[in-house]
Each structure stands twice: as C-alpha cells, then as structure tokens.
Amino acid sequence: MLNGVSGAGEKPRVLTGDRPTGRLHLGHLVGSLRARVALQESHEVFVLVADVQGLTDHFERPGVLRRHIPEVMLDYLSVGLDPAKVTFVQQSGVPELAELTMYLLNLVTVSKLRQNPTVKTEVAQKGFGAAVPAGFFIYPVAQAADITAFGAQVVPVGEDQLPMLELTREVARRFNLLYGGEVLRAPQALLSASPRLPGLDGNAKMGKSLGNAAYLSDTQAELRRKIMGMFTDPAHLRASDPGRVEGNPVFTYLDAFDPDVARVQALKEHYRAGGLGDVVVKKHLLDTLEAELGPIRERRVGYAQDPQAVMKLLRDGTARGREVAAGTLTRVRAALF
Numbered sequence: 001m002l003n004g005v006s007g008a009g010e011k012p013r014v015l016t017g018d019r020p021t022g023r024l025h026l027g028h029l030v031g032s033l034r035a036r037v038a039l040q041e042s043h044e045v046f047v048l049v050a051d052v053q054g055l056t057d058h059f060e061r062p063g064v065l066r067r068h069i070p071e072v073m074l075d076y077l078s079v080g081l082d083p084a085k086v087t088f089v090q091q092s093g094v095p096e097l098a099e100l101t102m103y104l105l106n107l108v109t110v111s112k113l114r115q116n117p118t119v120k121t122e123v124a125q126k127g128f129g130a131a132v133p134a135g136f137f138i139y140p141v142a143q144a145a146d147i148t149a150f151g152a153q154v155v156p157v158g159e160d161q162l163p164m165l166e167l168t169r170e171v172a173r174r175f176n177l178l179y180g181g182e183v184l185r186a187p188q189a190l191l192s193a194s195p196r197l198p199g200l201d202g203n204a205k206m207g208k209s210l211g212n213a214a215y216l217s218d219t220q221a222e223l224r225r226k227i228m229g230m231f232t233d234p235a236h237l238r239a240s241d242p243g244r245v246e247g248n249p250v251f252t253y254l255d256a257f258d259p260d261v262a263r264v265q266a267l268k269e270h271y272r273a274g275g276l277g278d279v280v281v282k283k284h285l286l287d288t289l290e291a292e293l294g295p296i297r298e299r300r301v302g303y304a305q306d307p308q309a310v311m312k313l314l315r316d317g318t319a320r321g322r323e324v325a326a327g328t329l330t331r332v333r334a335a336l337f
C-alpha cells in the first residue's frame with residue numbers, strides 16, 4: 001500500500017481541478033468535464049477548486065475568485081459530477097498543500113521553471129513581461145504538490161498540461177530518492193481524447209479571458225445568439241458557394257458534439273461542394289448542442305435553488321480532502337525531519 005491511501009481492490013485515485021476565475025464553458029466540457037463524469041464510475045475522483053492557484057494571476061482581484069466558486073460548483077454539478085462519488089475540495093481549505101509546495105520547491109531549479117512551456121505561453125498571454133510574480137512563476141510546483149498530496153495516480157489533462165505532469169513525476173521521484181521510500185506517488189497523465197475546441201470567433205482556443213466562449217450556464221437565447229453569430233468561412237458568401245470545412249469552427253464543434261459521424265460527414269461534403277448555407281449548418285449545430293446542454297441547464301436550475309447545500313458539499317469535501325493531504329504530509333515530515 002503506497003501512501004497509505006490506496007490498497008488492493010480500491011479504486012485508483014484521480015485529481016483534477018480548475019481555477020475559479022470564471023464560469024466553465026464548452027471547451028471545458030469537451031476537454032475535461034466529460035472525462036471526469038466518465039471517470040467517477042471507476043475511480044475515486046477529487047476535484048480541486050483551485051482558488052490559491054487562481055490568486056497567482058488574480059491576486060489584485062480576489063473577489064473574482066470568491067464570486068466564481070459557487071458558479072464553478074454549479075457547473076460541476078450540472079454536468080453530472082455526482083456528489084456521492086466525487087469529492088469537491090477548496091484549495092485554500094487545505095494549507096498542507098502550501099506546506100508541501102515549500103518542500104518541493106527545493107527540488108526544482110529556477111532555470112527549469114523558466115523553460116516550462118506552459119508557463120512561458122501564459123507569461124506572454126498575461127502580459128507580465130519581465131515582471132512575473134514569483135507566486136505565478138512557481139505555480140507548477142504548487143500543482144505538483146496538489147497532485148502528490150492527494151496521492152493521485154491519474155490526472156486527466158489537455159496537451160498543454162503535459163509538462164506539468166512531467167514536472168510532478170520528476171519531483172516525486174526526486175523526493176523519494178533523496179528522503180527514502182515511496183512517500184510521494186508519480187502520477188500518470190490521462191490525455192484528453194478530443195482536440196481543443198476553438199473559440200466562437202475561430203481563435204485556436206476558447207477562453208474565458210478571450211471573450212469567445214459559450215458557457216454551460218448560458219441561457220438558450222444566449223447560446224442561440226452566440227452560435228448564429230459564429231465565425232465560419234469568410235469566403236463563403238452565398239449558400240451556393242463552395243465552403244471551407246478546415247478551420248471552420250462550426251464543423252469542429254459538430255465533430256465534438258454530434259454523435260452522428262456519418263451525418264456530419266455528409267454535411268461537410270455538401271458544404272464543400274456548395275449549396276449548403278451557414279445558417280442551416282448553425283441551426284443544426286444549435287439543435288445538437290441543445291440536446292446536451294438542455295439537461296445540463298435543468299440540473300443547474302435544480303441545484304441553484306439551494307446554494308447553501310451546494311456550498312456544504314464543498315465544505316464537507318474540503319474536510320475529507322484535508323484528511324487525505326494531512327496523511328501525506330505526516331509521512332512527508334517524517335521522511336524529512
């Protein structure tokens with residue numbers, strides 16, 4: 001039994017999470033939420049509401065995080081994460097994670113962090129320039145602490161998070177090598193099967209900060225407006241013109257949401273040949289999305305009626321999560337001191 005947390009016959013443990021810096025959108029649904037809902041049947045799933053990590057780029061606006069914690073909880077519950085199967089943990093309620101971060105920081109060099117491709121991209125996006133806050137700079141190590149404190153065997157991630165997992169594995173191995181035994185577990189990445197969802201504007205990424213997202217919490221009317229206004233092939237002016245399918249986000253969304261692959265294929269061929277208007281394709285996309293989002297919206301309404309109960313799920317989950325992390329930290333301290 002490694003880590004004192006998982007023995008024979010027990011379900012493998014998963015940790016995932018999100019910074020509560022905004023509402024969750026279709027990109028999250030395709031990229032990770034669907035996988036979490038599937039995993040909850042076969043795995044012990046912990047979902048981290050990563051407010052401490054959220055501070056690394058929102059330290060001047062902690063109110064943004066406070067406001068979004070209940071929203072993100074509703075997003076989780078509405079997509080079908082089952083509170084009987086999933087443990088929701090508020091990161092700031094588990095100070096052991098910060099303690100483990102301190103120990104792990106010794107095992108990583110500054111130059112290694114500087115080379116982290118995910119951090120590099122984010123530093124450029126956020127416009128920090130040369131003034132990168134130290135807290136942001138070391139967040140990959142804090143994330144390694146999250147993963148190892150929970151003893152996660154599996155971390156479902158998108159491709160952009162792979163360097164984080166590699167770092168976690170290195171740090172865990174290094175810790176064990178230096179301080180003896182099998183104290184920290186090196187996790188496996190579970191790569192998302194679906195490619196990244198582009199933004200409504202055709203940008204490569206749907207992002208809450210990019211203003212090009214359709215949210216799980218959007219009303220039917222909002223979703224309609226967004227889908228009907230989506231970027232398509234700018235050269236496809238008349239329905240009779242041949243259109244481009246590649247790089248056309250309407251078709252990328254159909255690939256991600258329409259289970260009828262043959263039908264999507266037929267639509268693509270018709271669009272390429274000419275004679276299929278954007279409005280018709282968008283209406284089909286809207287119907288397809290509604291089939292999945294309708295039930296999500298309904299479940300959200302149900303949970304939203306009792307915000308206290310929703311926050312209690314988070315409080316109770318945090319207490320359970322803290323026990324797990326505290327167990328790891330007891331072993332970590334025993335190895336160190």
Ligand code: TRP
Pocket residue numbers: 015016017018019048050053143146147155
């Ligand atoms: N990095 C994730 C995000 O940007 C949040 C996160 C924090 C996380 N700790 C984690 C994800 C541990 C997986 C595992 O939203």
